[in-house]
Amino acid sequence: xxxxxxxxxxxxGPVATTPGAPPAATRPSRWVSVLxxxxxxxYAGKVEFGQGIRTGFAIEVxxxxxxxxxxxxxxxxxxxxxxxxxxxxGSQSTARxxxxxxxxxxxxxxxxxxxxxxxxxxxxxxxxxxxxxxxPAGGGRGVAYEELVxxxxxxxxxxDAALLTRADxxxxxxxxxxxxxxxxxxxxxxIFAQDTVIDxxxxxxxxxxxxxxxxxxxxxxxxxxxxxGVAAVVRDGDLVAALADTDEHAEAAAAALQATWDEAxxxxxxxxxxxxxxxxxxxxxxxxxxxxxxxxxxxxDAVLEGQYYVPYVSNAPMEPRAAVARWDGDRLTVxxxxxxxxxIRTELAQRFGLEEDAVxxxxxxxGGGFGxxxxxxAAHEAARLARVAGRPVRVAYSRLDEMQTxxxxxAALFNVKSGFTNDGRIVAWQFDAYHAGDxxxxxxxxxxxxxxxTNARVTTYTCDSPLAAGSYRSLGGAAxxxxxxxxxxEIAEATGLDPVELRLRNxxxxxxxxxxxxxxxxxxxxxxxxxxxxxxxxxxxxxVGSYAATVVQASVRGGEARVERVTAALDxxxxxxxxxxxNQVEGSIVMGLGTALSEIVEFHGGRVLSNGFARYRVxxxxxxxxxxxxxxxxxxxxxxxxxxxxxVPIAAAIANAVSDATGERQRELPINRxxx
Amino acid sequence: xxxxxINGTTYxxxxxxxxxxSFIRFDAGLTGTKYACGxxxxxxxxxxxxxxxxxxxxxxxxxxADGEITTIEGIARGGELHAVQQAFIDASATQCGxxxxxxxxxxxxxxxxxxxxxxxxxxDALALNICRCGAYQRIVxxxxxxxxxxxxxxx
Numbered sequence: 047x048x049x050x051x052x053x054x055x056x057x058x059g060p061v062a063t064t065p066g067a068p069p070a071a072t073r074p075s076r077w078v079s080v081l082x083x084x085x086x087x088x089y090a091g092k093v094e095f096g097q098g099i100r101t102g103f104a105i106e107v108x109x110x111x112x113x114x115x116x117x118x119x120x121x122x123x124x125x126x127x128x129x130x131x132x133x134x135x136g137s138q139s140t141a142r143x144x145x146x147x148x149x150x151x152x153x154x155x156x157x158x159x160x161x162x163x164x165x166x167x168x169x170x171x172x173x174x175x176x177x178x179x180x181x182p183a184g185g186g187r188g189v190a191y192e193e194l195v196x197x198x199x200x201x202x203x204x205x206d207a208a209l210l211t212r213a214d215x216x217x218x219x220x221x222x223x224x225x226x227x228x229x230x231x232x233x234x235x236x237i238f239a240q241d242t243v244i245d246x247x248x249x250x251x252x253x254x255x256x257x258x259x260x261x262x263x264x265x266x267x268x269x270x271x272x273x274x275g276v277a278a279v280v281r282d283g284d285l286v287a288a289l290a291d292t293d294e295h296a297e298a299a300a301a302a303l304q305a306t307w308d309e310a311x312x313x314x315x316x317x318x319x320x321x322x323x324x325x326x327x328x329x330x331x332x333x334x335x336x337x338x339x340x341x342x343x344x345x346x347d348a349v350l351e352g353q354y355y356v357p358y359v360s361n362a363p364m365e366p367r368a369a370v371a372r373w374d375g376d377r378l379t380v381x382x383x384x385x386x387x388x389x390i391r392t393e394l395a396q397r398f399g400l401e402e403d404a405v406x407x408x409x410x411x412x413g414g415g416f417g418x419x420x421x422x423x424a425a426h427e428a429a430r431l432a433r434v435a436g437r438p439v440r441v442a443y444s445r446l447d448e449m450q451t452x453x454x455x456x457a458a459l460f461n462v463k464s465g466f467t468n469d470g471r472i473v474a475w476q477f478d479a480y481h482a483g484d485x486x487x488x489x490x491x492x493x494x495x496x497x498x499x500t501n502a503r504v505t506t507y508t509c510d511s512p513l514a515a516g517s518y519r520s521l522g523g524a525a526x527x528x529x530x531x532x533x534x535x536e537i538a539e540a541t542g543l544d545p546v547e548l549r550l551r552n553x554x555x556x557x558x559x560x561x562x563x564x565x566x567x568x569x570x571x572x573x574x575x576x577x578x579x580x581x582x583x584x585x586x587x588x589x590v591g592s593y594a595a596t597v598v599q600a601s602v603r604g605g606e607a608r609v610e611r612v613t614a615a616l617d618x619x620x621x622x623x624x625x626x627x628x629n630q631v632e633g634s635i636v637m638g639l640g641t642a643l644s645e646i647v648e649f650h651g652g653r654v655l656s657n658g659f660a661r662y663r664v665x666x667x668x669x670x671x672x673x674x675x676x677x678x679x680x681x682x683x684x685x686x687x688x689x690x691x692x693x694v695p696i697a698a699a700i701a702n703a704v705s706d707a708t709g710e711r712q713r714e715l716p717i718n719r720x721x722x
Numbered sequence: 723x724x725x726x727x728i729n730g731t732t733y734x735x736x737x738x739x740x741x742x743x744s745f746i747r748f749d750a751g752l753t754g755t756k757y758a759c760g761x762x763x764x765x766x767x768x769x770x771x772x773x774x775x776x777x778x779x780x781x782x783x784x785x786x787a788d789g790e791i792t793t794i795e796g797i798a799r800g801g802e803l804h805a806v807q808q809a810f811i812d813a814s815a816t817q818c819g820x821x822x823x824x825x826x827x828x829x830x831x832x833x834x835x836x837x838x839x840x841x842x843x844x845x846d847a848l849a850l851n852i853c854r855c856g857a858y859q860r861i862v863x864x865x866x867x868x869x870x871x872x873x874x875x876x877x
Contacts, residue, residue: 096818096855224811231819232807234754234794238820241753293744364758364766364820364854413756413820414854445759625814629857633817636856659763659852667848670858 054081054195055157057150059204061091061130070130070388070402077129077150077204078107080158084178084192086111086118088147091131092139093123093385094227095363095412095419096633097689098626099139101226105622106144109218110151110211112175113191115226123409125391133386133420135517137590137687140622144685152208161194213620213681220681222625227411236411239368239383239424240442247370247438248277249293250431251300253286254447257652258513259310262286266304273299280434287431289439312651314512320355323459323480326510331486334494334504342474342501346465349474350540353461354529355714356697358454358482358647359640360662361518365413366448371428372438378405380429383412384422394429416637417517418452449657453516454647456482456489460529465501470541470548475502477530481522483515484508492523492694495530496588497552513649519637520690523589524697531585531698532713535576535705544573545584545702557617561678562586562595565615568676569597576706581610583703587694590687592618592679596635596695598671600703605721607704608669609639614692615676619683628675631692635673638696640665643718724787728752729796738784742776743767745783746793754794754823758852765851768824768831769793775831777850794823797830806830809868810861817855825851829865838869 057078061071079087088107094100104118111118121127131143155175162180163170166189174183181188213220230236255262267279270288275295279288288299314322343349369382378398384390387407395402412419424441432439443451458481465474475497481489489506518524538548546566553559565571566584574580581602586595599611614631621627644663648655656662675692701712704721714720726733726745733750746755746769755778758766762777769778770792797804806829809815816822825848832839832847839847844865853861 098817224814225816227819228811228814228816229803231816231822232794232803232810232826233798234752234823236819237753238756240757241747243748243751243753293748294741362854364764364818364852365756366758411820412818413758414818416854442757445761629814629817629860632859633856636858637854658761659759660761664852664854665856665858666852667858667862668845670856670862673859 052079052081053197053199054079055154055198056201057153057204058201059150068130075129077147078154080154080191080195082192082196084117084190086113088118088120089128090120090122090143090147091128091388092134092143093387093409093412095134095385095415097630098225098623101223102140102622102626103144103147104226105218105223106148107151109216110148111155113178115218115223117178123387125387126406130388133389135385135417135420137689140685141591141687144622146204148210149206149208150204152210153202153205156205156208157202158191158194162189165189165194219622220624223623224625238365238411238413239381240365240413242370242381242410244370244372244438247440248289248435249291249296250287250289250428250439250441251296252427252441253300253303253305254450256307257309259652260307262305263308264306269304270299270302273302278435280431282430282434285427285430287427289431289435310652315650316357316648319357319457320459323457323482323509327480327507329486329508331490331506332503333490333506334502336499337501339474339476339501339503343465346473347468348540349463349465350536351463352533352536352713353459354532355459356457356525356528356641357715358457358513359518359645360449360454360647360656361416361418361452362449362662362664363414363416363418366443366445367419367422367424368440368442369422369424369428370438370440371432373432376400376404378429379408380425381408381410382422382425383419384409384425385415385419386422390422390425394425397426416519420517421453423451446657449662450654453514455518456511456515456522458482458489458522458525462529462533464533464537466537466541468541470537470543470551472497472499472537472552473501475499477504479506479526479529480509481506481525482509482511485515487521488515488517489522491521492526492587492589496555496558498554499552512652513647513654519634519693520589524638524641524694527585527587527694528697528701528715531587531695532701535702536711539576542575545576546571547573549586557593558586561593561615561617564676564678565595565597565613568615568674569613571597577709578706579709581703581707583699583701583706585695585698585702587691589691589694592616592686592688592691594691594695596692596699598699598703600700600707602704602707602721607643607717607721609671609700612671612673613676614673615678616688616692617679618686618688618691619679620681620685621677621679622685624677627677627688630689631675632673634690634692635696636665636670638693639669639671639700642697642700642715644716646716646719724784726783726787726791728791729793735783738782738787740783741779742781742783742786743778746778752793752795756820756823758820763850765828766821766824768827768851770827770831773831773834775828794827804830805871806833806865806868809864809871813860813864813867815857815860815864817857821851821853825853825861829868832865833869833872837873839865
């Protein structure tokens with residue numbers, strides 16, 4: 047990695063100046079550099095884990111700076127090189143960081159215009175930036191950026207008032223671009239955490255608890271220490287690992303450890319979970335309240351109640367977590383495929399009593415995560431073992447380690463009660479959501495109804511969770527949407543209305559109406575009372591500020607549902623790279639399809655039974671539907687998230703399509719387990 | 723001690739019982755071939771042995787010592803990408819990219835035996851590869867596109 051100071055023009059600024067911001071966020075750091083070779087470097091604390099953000103940032107900076115896209119290099123996720131960042135989650139990268147990079151690039155453009163005005167002795171307002179040069183608007187060669195910055199080393203503050211390029215003047219943004227880092231991916235040159243190998247490194251195999259909450263009561267290392275290639279068997283508190291010259295020697299030695307575990311008695315298994323959620327519900331939190339429910343139910347022509355359930359599902363990214371740690375005296379460097387390099391840096395500094403500056407966390411390419419790579423114990427394990435061993439250490443999770451220890455999306459149970467008039471106006475809405483786990487923000491996301499209902503109360507609860515519940519694409523948003531949008535379909539059925547029409551009758555928001563209408567139109571939706579027996583399903587949703595609607599064509603054969611065609615409309619405001627957004631929508635659809643049809647994490651007590659791809663059924667190529675994405679956002683509306691919103695309606699749309707095909711209402715996931 | 727041919731280079735393997743995937747990644751240093759499941763379920767470790775696809779995580783070095791092994795690093799020729807690699811770029815068929823080498827190697831094996839595959843043949847050939855990012859429709863499109871380009875008369 048080249049860390050030599052590079053001469054040029056650097057645009058610097060803090061990430062935040064608000065009171066309470068972490069000190070690292072308030073320190074100015076580089077966002078954009080225009081270098082003496084004419085290249086441009088953009089810096090951001092986000093990580094690339096498949097969402098294509100490196101490409102998105104490059105597009106934004108190139109367009110603001112009027113340089114060809116291939117001239118921009120983007121540096122991500124290395125705490126020594128990039129601005130502080132809380133983490134890559136919540137679909138904030140384009141909405142916030144991308145906007146900051148645009149401001150920085152626009153600042154650089156304006157600085158270059160000033161520099162050129164001096165050089166050419168012309169008024170700045172007679173010059174324009176184009177193709178990496180500043181030239182007189184009326185014509186003439188002008189001067190290249192590299193000539194302007196050659197031999198200089200200057201810093202300018204990000205100018206929040208710098209003029210951003212108007213949507214009708216974009217030449218790179220808003221057009222389709224292939225990923226700027228695709229070449230490394232198709233040639234095998236992209237280096238992921240699992241691929242990171244450094245000089246003098248030992249391979250670790252960590253002794254894993256057989257279940258959540260198990261404690262080690264006895265350990266005999268004698269046999270393990272005698273295994274071939276073993277450098278040491280390390281015990282550091284609750285962390286036990288064999289360190290060896292190869293991965294296989296380490297694993298063989300770890301397998302020879304004689305460990306006795308105390309496991310908590312298994313009080314719950316997969317099938318007990320719905321009842322456990324209800325029984326342990328606490329911390330009622332009202333996320334939405336309007337009118338008076340009793341009045342609403344009294345004035346309703348009909349009242350409908352339903353119960354819905356989604357099990358635990360696993361993020362199951364292709365790359366299991368891995369980290370390499372190296373100590374140089376009291377300085378620590380860790381390569382870790384985490385969504386939170388700065389958060390992990392803080393954790394490591396605290397653990398070892400170091401200044402944050404003494405710790406460097408480098409996130410290489412990351413093989414998926416979808417939320418589960420925010421907690422990153424592998425980084426801690428590698429750092430602890432390297433400290434004891436006095437040599438660099440690699441900790442790489444096996445698939446089994448990954449599935450047993452990673453957090454899962456909370457299972458959730460829903461009781462929904464609605465009151466409506468005969469003409470399909472919903473007048474009362476009572477939505478109680480019981481999400482596993484004690485992290486209430488997971489279950490609150492997306493719990494509010496987007497429909498215009500005079501009397502509504504939405505309440506979320508935290509509940510016991512035998513497995514560690516954590517982040518997932520849209521957090522609990524997709525689960526909340528599943529329950530809500532299936533129930534809405536039941537209202538359509540009860541009133542004999544077409545499911546699209548029923549929704550439109552209760553939706554005032556123009557962006558919601560538009561996204562639904564465009565999805566229905568693009569799909570060729572033909573109105574009919576449900577169930578139509580055609581296998582058609584629809585659902586809509588809102589997540590991270592973006593509006594999504596999905597129409598599904600499904601069929602059922604031999605007790606298995608199959609999704610044939612999906613039309614997904616998304617309004618995420620300004621789209622930086624349509625090809626990138628379509629890719630995220632397609633990915634969200636396929637991931638949500640897995641939760642709808644086949645995915646369930648089975649467990650017994652703290653043991654995960656679905657601990658490999660043979661036992662946890664994610665979608666494969668033959669399961670993937672034809673997906674058509676319709677982007678309906680306005681270019682002058684600020685960008686909102688694109689990586690998550692398309693997942694929130696899909697499971698409900700599939701369930702509604704299957705119900706429409708069979709005439710039997712699907713209220714529980716995964717559907718293929720409940721079809722007869 | 724066995725000798726192993728990978729991408730035209732001969733490597734010495736002291737232990738014939740060594741896991742082939744570990745050997746490729748850590749002993750030969752070719753980390754383009756990925757570990758993802760270790761059970762032969764996901765295809766991230768797919769390599770070619772004499773043109774046919776093999777899950778490297780399920781093999782030992784000794785089992786393939788007589789064969790010509792090709793990894794993702796060995797399919798570009800003279801600085802030019804293999805048609806399947808180029809088609810994956812053009813179709814934006816890669817997101818996180820961790821599964822990508824395995825998919826490409828499965829596709830290369832398929833096109834070696836079936837130059838113009840049908841949808842069904844492609845899905846069959848990719849049945850043991852998982853893309854958790856869900857780029858499947860782009861991957862299938864890329865394989866078709868590569869097949870079309872490879873079938874064009876050279877010119």
